[in-house]
Each structure stands twice: as C-alpha cells, then as structure tokens.
Amino acid sequence: MALSRRNFLKGAAAGGAVAASAAAPAAARENKTLPPKAVGLLYDSTICVGCKACVKACRDANDTQVEFNTAEPLWDTPLDISGHTITVIKLYAEGTADHKDQERNGFAFIKKSCMHCVDPSCVSVCPVTAMTKHPETGIVSYEPGDCIGCRYCVASCPFGVPQFQYDTAFPKIVKCQLCKHRQVDGKLPACAEVCPTGATLFGPVVALREEADRRRALPPGQPTTFSRKTVGSADTHEKAVARYVPHTYGVSEMGGTQMLLLAGVPFDKLGYPALRERSYAAEAETLQGGIYTGMVAPIALLAGLLFVAHRNTKHDADKPGADGED
C-alpha cells in the first residue's frame, strides 16, 4: 500500500513536469525580420485598370492551365487563386459601382497571390521543409519533391494562399514563387513585367515601402509619376493620385510581408483581413518550444516513466514463465 502510494506520487510528479514546462514562460520566439536583400511586389489598386495582363503572363511564365467558369468556355475566367491559378485580379463592387476606388457606390480591383511573409506560417508549419524562405531574397518557395501533400500550409496560411490540387492523382501545392526561375535569368516576375500601369511593381522591399509612403503622403488629385515594372524605373507615366486608405497593407500584418498593397477601399473589403503584428508562426513555435525546448521535458518525463514502469513490472518479469503481461 505504501509502495503504491509512493508510486502514485511519482507518477503524478512526472505527469506534472510536462504541464509545468508548458506553463513556464520559455523564451518567446520573436517575429523573424526582413532579409537583407528582400524583394517583393507593390500592388496599387488605385492604378490597376483590371486588364488581367498579369494573370495571363503568370499563366505563360508558370505553365498553368486556363480555367473556365462561364457557360461558354470562351475566356480564361479564374474566380480566385486555385490549384491551377497562381494570381488573379478580383473586382470589388458596391451599390451602383460608379466610382473607382470608392467604398460606397464604387468599385476597385485587387490582386491576390502569395504575400511572401517575412515570418511565413507555411514555412513554420510544413512538416517536411517543402516550404522554404530564401535567406537573402526572402522569396518563399515550394518544392514538390519534398512535399507530402498534408495541406497544413493550406490550413495555416493567414492569407489563404497555398492551393492544393484535388483533381489529380499527383497533386502539388500551387502558389506564387515570385518567378524565381525567371529572376535567375535576370528577368522580372512576369506580372510586374507586363503591367501596363505599374500597378504591380517589383523591387527591393525597402524601396517599395518608401514608394508606398510617398504615394500616400501626396494630396489626392495631385498629378505624379508612377514607374512601371520596377520601383524607380525610368519607364513612367503621369496620373492624378487617388485617395488612399491610410495604411500600407503588409508593413505590419503578421510581422510584415514582402508583397505590399495600396488601395482606396478598406482592405478587409478587398479580402485582406485585419491582422495583428505578432506572427502566428512565432506564437505557435513559442508554445511548442515551451514544451519541447532541447527535449528536456520529454526526456525527463521518459526517465521518470522508465523508473516507475520498471519498478511496477519487475515482479511480473521475475515470475517464472511470465512476460510482464500476466
């Protein structure tokens, strides 16, 4: 009786170890920071004309198949990003939809594609390192040869970006990789290259952030120059500045993203949810790390369990012909 009571206490203590370590304030995993040569895109909804040249260019550059969503399969009509569509231009329309970049009775275009997060959930959650973030450019890549198709990235991306192919026996995850295969040859991401107004602009993230600040600081209606293709390029056109909502989306969301957005309509109306600064990747890793740092807690628990289990099965094993189960 005394023995079993002691063992009870030991067992309880061992069990408590895990709970205690979960509760202990382990060193929090901070948000990751912008890589030194981070590149990205700045999409300015107010100068997008909705021509979808980027959607077509993306198809060609990444070899994706067209999607038909109308009765007559005449036009490529992707409704959203999907297992076959890496980027789309969507339309926001409200009321009479008369005025561009206006929330009420207005309309606006919005681009959807991977945000290339500074602290990406997809990279943190992928069990087999199929999602990786380049240490210099910060481009978030996907390697199908590594992927097991568990779709945890699909479930965890705060922006709903990775798309799994449910219609094939050999599926992949589809998402924008910033045309890294073109950048190797010194080319731009296809969408930025073809955009006729520079609404999708490629460049170093720091420069893109400055450009976004510049535009937002200008008084609405004032004519200004907009670069095409890359930030600060000589290929420019002039246009009156629209009325921006006072926020550059992607500067702080989830610890920042390398794709930035400017718009005249609140972002949540355009399908970009309001998100806090601390990344979910950091939060989950802090919690998991609190339990598993150095495997100390599991090893301690195992040691305790070994001791107790050995003691409580010893008599069984010593019995002739017994096997610890009898």
Add this chain to the structure above:
Amino acid sequence: MKIAPLGGPLITKTTVTAAILTVLMAGLILYRFVFGLGAVTNLNNGYPFGLWIVYDLVIGTAFACGGYGMALLVYVLNKGEYHALVRPALLASMFGYTLGGVSVIFDIGRWWNAWHIITPGWANPTSVMFEVGACITLYCLVMWIEFTPAFLEKWAPPKSRKALGKVMYVFIALGVLLPTMHQSSLGTLLVPFGFRLHPLWQTHLLPPLFLISALCMGYAMVVFEATLVSKAYRRPSEADLLARLSKYISGLLVAYLALRWGGLAVEGKLALAFDSGGLSTMFLFENLLFALPILLLSSDKGRRNPQTLFIAAVCMLLAGSLYRLDAFLLATDRPGWHYFPAIGEILVSVGIVAVEVLAYVVFVKMLPVLEVADEGGPVLHTVKRADLAATTQE
C-alpha cells in the same frame, strides 16, 4: 482464471458485414489513388482537413487512448488490479492508432513522400505536424511491440517471452510518453489557425485540453468496450473494476472543465460563451456533455450501475469528439468555403471502423487477449460479482 483466446466461429453476421464494408472502402481508396482526392472527397482549399483527418485521425486516436490510459493507471500509478483491462484496451488502441495512421496515407496528396516526415534533412522540428506525425508513427510501433506477448504466448516458447518481459518496461514507458506528446500536440496544431479559429477554442490551453480530453475518451472507450465485449461474448462483467476506474475519470473531467472555463475567465472571454450564436450552443453543448458524466458518476450507486456507467462513457466519447469536431471544423471560419463530407468519404471512414471491428474480433478469438475461466467458460469475479448483484438489484 487466465488470459486466453475466446475461440468460436470467425464467420458471423458482424464479421461478414464488416468485411463487406471493408471491401467497399478498398474500392473507394483505389478510386481516390487513381483520380485524386477530389474524386472521393469534398475537401477544398478552404477546408483542407476533412472527415478523414478529423474523424479517423484526431477523434480516432483519442478513442484509441484506452491503452494509454490503462498503461498510465496500471504501470505508472501501480494500480495492478486493473490488469485485466490492459490487454483488451491495448488491442483496441493498437488498431485505432494503426488505422488512423493508415488513413493518413489515404489523405495526404503526395503519399509516396510520406517517409520524409521521419527522415532527418526533411523533418522540420518547428512544425507541430512533424511532431504529431513522427510521434504517432513511433507509438504505433511501440504498441505492436507491447502486444507481442500475446502472439508469443500462442506461438513461441516461454523463454522468448521472458526475454521480452525483461525489457517490456521500456516500451511501457514509451507507450505513456508518446501519447502524452502527440495528443497534446493535436491541440497545438490549431494554434497557427489564428483568427480563423473562434476564440472560444483558440487558446494556449489547447495542448492540455486535448490531452485531458483524450484521456477521458480513452477511459470511456475502455468502459464502452468492456461493456460491449462482456455482452457480446457473455463474459463476466468487468463492472466492479469499471466502477472504481470511473473515479479517476471524474477527476479528469473536473480538471478539463476547470481548465476550459478558468482559461476563458483569465483570457476575458467568458461572455463569448453565451453571445456567439450557434457556436455558443455548440460550446455549451460540449461542456454539458463533459459535465453530465461527473454527475452520473458522483454516487457509488451510479458508478456500480453498468447502464449508468455506459451512458456516462457515451457522453464522454461524444463530448471529446464534439470538442475536436468543433475545433477542427465547425468553429473554423473560412469565408466563401463550405465543407460537408461526401458519401465516399463517409464510407471510407465507416470502412476503417469496420476493419477495426473485424480485426478486434479475429484477434480476441484467436489470441490471448481477454480473461476467461480456466475451463474456457465464463467466470464470475466471485465476491465482487456478488457485491455487484446486490447493488444492481436494489
């Protein structure tokens, strides 16, 4: 009294039905492997985890925590008197987990790469999914080793059993450690869902809540199965053992509720429990199902009444299942997306249960799993049974 094969015919109504469902499942799985997941399931990019993950894996492995719970009780807390329940519980767990693991292979898109998850160079330690995957794989292995004495008793010389018996404690210890790790991680899995998971479920207490509720479900499953098995095979009822076991269960249920509500209070979310519309209903219903068994098992009479005990067990199984279903599917908000399992998806999940039933029946009839009388006929736990008879006649 000893642990021995039950014997009896293998072809019965139950096994034939189970076999038909198994064949049906095999066909659907084949179809899925040829035409892709979308051909059989309603999974989509808003709800990438569906019935197979939520039921077969997340709920299924919690159902299969009976082996974990009994090992904890018998070998860690040294409650040797529950020994008779260990092997049947272990068997059910072994099947539950193994099939949960197998169903993952059906579910993952690039299954031929599955081995990456336990291979250095691929395995990503920051991923909770890695922890869950690797840990469950290992635990399946450990359980099959823990169960080998049953095979050895039937086919091998006693010597080999003795050798294994000497190291068995290592596997028993692992058999308690591993589920502690992955059952809590199944909760942590949801943390990256962030704002998409309703705040009533999204909390840092997900790991302990998942762990404790898995234990409740595991013990409940032991009660559930012991009752069914004693009925189906007219074996002695294990009711007196179960009655004592239920005291531990009540303790766990209280701990769960304290943590759940205490957590909400600390996080300042108590009001949400009542003003979140349909989700409040789900939340309160969940909690009611957790609370009801505490009430049912609060009196000695309740604990000793097999029917009450059975109802309490069913409540707990439903409670834990609903908690998992809500957390993984119903309380996650994916605007513009809908998910309801397809017929094919449901039939596969049913098929997996059928395989479990089939295998369980074959195993208990052919291998020493359950306690039987020395002559092979049913036996009464003499004194205790008399007690029981007295109490149930009141």
